[in-house]
Amino acid sequence: xxxxxxxxxxxxxxxxxxxxxxxxxxxxxxxxxxxxxxxxxxxxxxxxxxxxxxxxxxxxxxxxxxxxxxxxxxxxxxxxxxxxxxxxxxxxxxxxxxxxxxxxxxxxxxxxxxxxxxxxxxxxxxxxxxxxxxxxxxxxxxxxxxxxxxxxxxxxxxxxxxxxxxxxxxxxxxxxxxxxxxxxxxxxxxxxxxxxxxxxxxxxxxxxxxxxxxxxxxxxxxxxxxxxxxxxxxxxxxxxxxxxxxxxxxxxxxxxxxxxxxxxxxxxxxxxxxxxxxxxxxxxxxxxxxxxxxxxxxxxxxxxxxxxxxxxxxxxxxxxxxxxxxxxxxxxxxxxxxxxxxxxxxxxxxxxxxxxxxxxxxxxxxxxxxxxxxxxxxxxxxxxxxxxxxxxxxxxxxxxxxxxxxxxxxxxxx
Amino acid sequence: xxxxxxxxxxxxxxxxxxxxxxxxxxxxxxxxxxxxxxxxxxxxxxxxxxxxxxxxxxxxxxxxxxxxxxxxxxxxxxxxxxxxxxxxxxxxxxxxxxxxxxxxxxxxxxxxxxxxxxxxxxxxxxxxxxxxxxxxxxxxxxxxxxxxxxxxxxxxxxxxxxxxxxxxxxxxxxxxxxxxxxxxxxxxxxxxxxxxxxx
Numbered sequence: 001x002x003x004x005x006x007x008x009x010x011x012x013x014x015x016x017x018x019x020x021x022x023x024x025x026x027x028x029x030x031x032x033x034x035x036x037x038x039x040x041x042x043x044x045x046x047x048x049x050x051x052x053x054x055x056x057x058x059x060x061x062x063x064x065x066x067x068x069x070x071x072x073x074x075x076x077x078x079x080x081x082x083x084x085x086x087x088x089x090x091x092x093x094x095x096x097x098x099x100x101x102x103x104x105x106x107x108x109x110x111x112x113x114x115x116x117x118x119x120x121x122x123x124x125x126x127x128x129x130x131x132x133x134x135x136x137x138x139x140x141x142x143x144x145x146x147x148x149x150x151x152x153x154x155x156x157x158x159x160x161x162x163x164x165x166x167x168x169x170x171x172x173x174x175x176x177x178x179x180x181x182x183x184x185x186x187x188x189x190x191x192x193x194x195x196x197x198x199x200x201x202x203x204x205x206x207x208x209x210x211x212x213x214x215x216x217x218x219x220x221x222x223x224x225x226x227x228x229x230x231x232x233x234x235x236x237x238x239x240x241x242x243x244x245x246x247x248x249x250x251x252x253x254x255x256x257x258x259x260x261x262x263x264x265x266x267x268x269x270x271x272x273x274x275x276x277x278x279x280x281x282x283x284x285x286x287x288x289x290x291x292x293x294x295x296x297x298x299x300x301x302x303x304x305x306x307x308x309x310x311x312x313x314x315x316x317x318x319x320x321x322x323x324x325x326x327x328x329x330x331x332x333x334x335x336x337x338x339x340x341x342x343x344x345x346x347x348x349x350x351x352x353x354x355x356x357x358x359x360x361x362x363x364x365x366x367x368x369x370x371x372x373x374x375x376x377x378x379x380x381x382x383x384x385x386x387x388x389x390x391x392x393x394x395x396x397x398x399x400x401x402x403x404x405x406x407x408x409x410x411x412x413x414x
Numbered sequence: 415x416x417x418x419x420x421x422x423x424x425x426x427x428x429x430x431x432x433x434x435x436x437x438x439x440x441x442x443x444x445x446x447x448x449x450x451x452x453x454x455x456x457x458x459x460x461x462x463x464x465x466x467x468x469x470x471x472x473x474x475x476x477x478x479x480x481x482x483x484x485x486x487x488x489x490x491x492x493x494x495x496x497x498x499x500x501x502x503x504x505x506x507x508x509x510x511x512x513x514x515x516x517x518x519x520x521x522x523x524x525x526x527x528x529x530x531x532x533x534x535x536x537x538x539x540x541x542x543x544x545x546x547x548x549x550x551x552x553x554x555x556x557x558x559x560x561x562x563x564x565x566x567x568x569x570x571x572x573x574x575x576x577x578x579x580x581x582x583x584x585x586x587x588x589x590x591x592x593x594x595x596x597x598x599x600x601x602x603x604x605x606x607x608x609x610x611x612x613x
Contacts, residue, residue: 158506159584250531254507265513265577266506268584269499273535281496281539289583290491291575293435293557294480 002063002079010062011080014055017043018064021076022084030073036065089278091145093153093176096183099142102135103187103199109135110206117210122223125210129223129230132203136233143244150176150248151277157255158270162262173255181248188245200238207231337372341379348380349413357381357388358397358408370399380411387412417456424449428457432478433466435487437558437572440474450476474571475558493550494559496539498576500532520551520560520567 011018020043021031031039033056040052047055059065065074085091109132116124157173188196211227254260275284303311347364354360357380361373368376381388390407397404419425424446431438431446440447450457454470461468467479501520502512504527510518518524525544529536536542541550551567554560561568 254509259507259509261506261509261511263512264581266502268581269502269506271584272580273499273503276496276499276535281492285492285495285583288481288488289579290488290495291579292480292482292487292491293437294433294478 002077006062007064007077007080010058010064011084014059014064017055017059018076018080018084019088022081022088022090025076025081025085026090030068030071030075032073036074086145089148090152091149093149093180094142094146096180096187099139099184099187099196102139103196106132106135106199106203110203113206113210117213122220125223126226129226133230133233136230136237140233140237140240143241146180147244147247148277150180151251152274154251154255155270155274155277158260158262159267159274162264162267166258170255170258173252177252177256181245181252184245185249188241196241197238200234200241203234204231204238207234337368339368339372339376341376344376345380345383348411352386353410353412355410356391356395356408357411358395358406362397362399370402373399374404381409385414387414417460422449422453422456422460425457425460429461432461432468432476435478435557437475437477437570439558439570439572442558442561442570447474447476471571471574473574475574477558477572477575490550490553493539493541494554495576495579496535497528497541497547497550498573499580500528500535502577504528504531515569515573516571518569519564520569521565522548 017040020039024031024039036056037052040047040055044052044055056065060067060074063077064080066077067073068075109128112128112131113125116122116128153172153176157169160169186194188194207227207230211224211231214224214227260266272284344365348354351360358377361377361380365373365376380386388409388411390409393407394405395408397406397408428438428446428450431443438446438450450470458468458470461478468476469479470476501518501524502515504524505515505518506512522544525547528547529542529544533542536546541547551560552562555562555567559570559572561570
């Protein structure tokens with residue numbers, strides 16, 4: 001009797017050699033002692049011979065390896081072998097007939113569900129739901145395993161020696177295609193021929209109607225919950241079935257139709273991709289074996305051009321001398337005058353009416369410059385509250401620097 | 415050996431490109447390449463004196479060899495390796511000749527197909543979208559593995575570095591499973607049968 005804990009612990013301790021033996025198990029049924037010692041030698045090269053013998057003994061004691069009947073050869077414990085295989089995605093291609101049998105069982109389960117619903121037998125209802133769920137789960141698992149198995153077949157064909165004759169190399173592929181993919185395609189045909197999808201659809205409607213009846217008539221919440229969960233699984237399978245099959249076809253087609261090009265490189269890539277699928281990218285390319293390149297982020301700090309310009313300016317700096325303007329005797333052309341316009345306006349209003357404005361201005365304000373005088377003249381004739389009438393006779397007046405001829409205005413209060 | 419620096423007309427440009435980690439490809443960087451080929455011995459000894467190992471491959475690419483990778487290049491090179499493997503696998507399935515990879519037009523359509531076909535494997539590396547693949551290719555283009563032209567990517571000869579590695583790794587991987595037999599035959603006669611089966 002195997003002690004599960006010690007088995008798991010031993011599996012952990014001797015994982016490397018078990019992984020190796022599972023990979024070898026594809027081509028071998030059992031191993032004899034010397035072969036196993038050879039494998040141990042390869043997997044644990046640092047071990048001494050005694051340690052290897054001890055390790056082999058431990059493998060046998062923990063029942064990871066068990067003796068074959070009628071022979072002294074050792075084989076992997078079948079439980080361990082299956083468990084490790086599924087972890088490493090090493091699967092054998094299943095039989096499409098198994099799927100057919102499961103489909104029949106699901107049909108029986110659906111009938112059981114309907115009958116149980118009619119007779120309100122809740123225990124039978126539960127059993128039926130569990131039965132369907134179990135089959136669905138198994139189908140999902142099988143589809144997953146089969147697609148891995150198909151990929152493995154394709155990878156083996158791809159990575160085999162390119163000088164091998166084609167029919168020999170493709171034997172496995174052709175067999176897989178004829179015995180698995182084609183029957184599966186017939187089974188999963190969404191048209192009239194297939195009975196997989198109609199079954200799933202029926203399962204979905206039956207489950208939904210049962211849930212509905214339970215909701216209306218009342219039933220245990222746990223029962224409804226369970227039926228709903230089975231319904232989810234049906235949906236899951238509807239989605240995944242087609243995808244899995246499509247992937248299988250995509251994988252095998254280029255090989256079957258012999259479109260694929262074969263050479264050393266494609267064989268190598270096929271093999272490595274298989275390793276990536278099973279072990280992941282990091283374990284396939286360990287350490288620093290991939291091409292790398294220098295990526296030196298050399299951090300040099302350089303002085304920017306603006307700063308350089310500034311520095312240059314600082315270095316060649318010469319203080320700028322500003323010459324103050326020298327005192328000049330030249331009189332300003334325009335001499336500023338202080339004009340008290342308000343006083344002039346008051347005087348102007350007092351003097352109204354004025355028969356001749358220009359003469360009046362010259363009389364009282366002749367001291368101002370010509371420009372100021374003329375400005376005053378124009379301001380006064382535009383005042384709003386006086387009437388300005390130009391004189392009929394023109395008049396010539398000589399001011400300080402200029403002489404003007406004008407029709408001087410007569411100013412009256414309005 | 416005296417090196418006449420005046421003869422090495424492309425010294426500055428070459429050193430700038432190579433020391434940035436990029437690969438020089440014959441057809442794309444023809445000026446640099448010609449000068450490099452012409453004065454290979456001088457360049458090589460000059461660079462090696464500076465501590466750089468210049469590698470020049472007859473298939474048309476040159477680079478500075480280095481062993482250490484930063485975490486950034488380590489991740490990128492792994493992603494690029496996966497992308498190249500999937501691309502070559504896909505093209506082999508289409509019946510294309512693998513060593514004519516420089517003529518493949520790698521456009522959005524092709525990248526989408528890669529995403530669909532190898533979704534599971536790409537997803538495991540968090541690059542299951544055409545956008546992620548484009549980013550990887552963009553980065554590869556920056557160091558001279560690819561070229562972006564005419565709204566598509568084109569692989570450059572430097573990709574041979576990966577292809578060589580793939581073949582080498584596959585070679586190293588293969589005997590591991592079969593080596594058991596010759597070793598075992600030394601000790602046991604019965605295994606002769608097994609050996610025949612395997613070979």
